[in-house]
Amino acid sequence: AGFGDRYEFVEGSAFDVDWGEPATYDLALIANVCHLFGENTNLQLLRRVADALRPAGRVAIVDILPTERGDGPRPAVLYALGLVLRTSSGRIYPYSTFRRWLGQGGFEAPRRRELPGPFPFTLITATRR
Numbered sequence: 001a002g003f004g005d006r007y008e009f010v011e012g013s014a015f016d017v018d019w020g021e022p023a024t025y026d027l028a029l030i031a032n033v034c035h036l037f038g039e040n041t042n043l044q045l046l047r048r049v050a051d052a053l054r055p056a057g058r059v060a061i062v063d064i065l066p067t068e069r070g071d072g073p074r075p076a077v078l079y080a081l082g083l084v085l086r087t088s089s090g091r092i093y094p095y096s097t098f099r100r101w102l103g104q105g106g107f108e109a110p111r112r113r114e115l116p117g118p119f120p121f122t123l124i125t126a127t128r129r
Contacts (some may be wrong), residue, residue, distance in 0.1 A: 010059030013047070014045055015107045019052045028053060032061040035079075038089035053128040059107060061098065061124040062115070074122045095122070102126045 004057035008025075010017055014033075028049045034042050049059055066076045076092055082125070083090040095112055102110045115121040 014042075014048065021053075022051050023054050023057075025053050027055050028057070028059045029062075030059065032064075034061065034063045034089045034098075035083060035092050036087055039090075039093075041089070041103050042093075043104055046101050046107070050106035050128050055128060057128045059102075059126050059128070061126075062121055063098075064120055065098075065112075066091050066092050066094055066120075066123045068096060070094065073120045075118070079119075095124070098124050 010019060013019075013075075014030075030045070034045075037045070046059070053059065064076050064079055066072065066080065070080075070092075071077065075128065080092045083092065098112075099110050102124075106129050108129050109124040110124060113123045113125075115123055
């Protein structure tokens with residue numbers, strides 16, 4: 001599409017890959033990842049991402065979110081059951097948890113948007129302070 005010079009794909013573990021100079025990126029995408037880890041690991045990840053973003057840089061998180069009570073929607077609850085069976089600390093988190101992590105991780109103005117499709121994917125965006 002002619003935008004190859006506008007992005008950089010960095011391969012490796014988000015927890016230890018060298019992202020180069022701090023505060024260099026405009027946008028970080030965390031897609032379908034947070035449900036695999038426990039709360040402390042997700043907060044660590046968001047803090048690391050904040051360090052890599054320029055001031056006013058944005059993070060975009062895509063994940064499956066349950067209701068605040070954790071009792072729906074049905075596909076999310078069934079997915080959560082599968083996480084219990086295949087991960088040691090993974091689970092799905094409600095939006096309030098993401099808001100807390102983002103605030104503690106150096107972000108502000110979180111917003112959410114439900115994405116269309118058969119699964120309850122949500123897009124959460126926030127801006128680095």
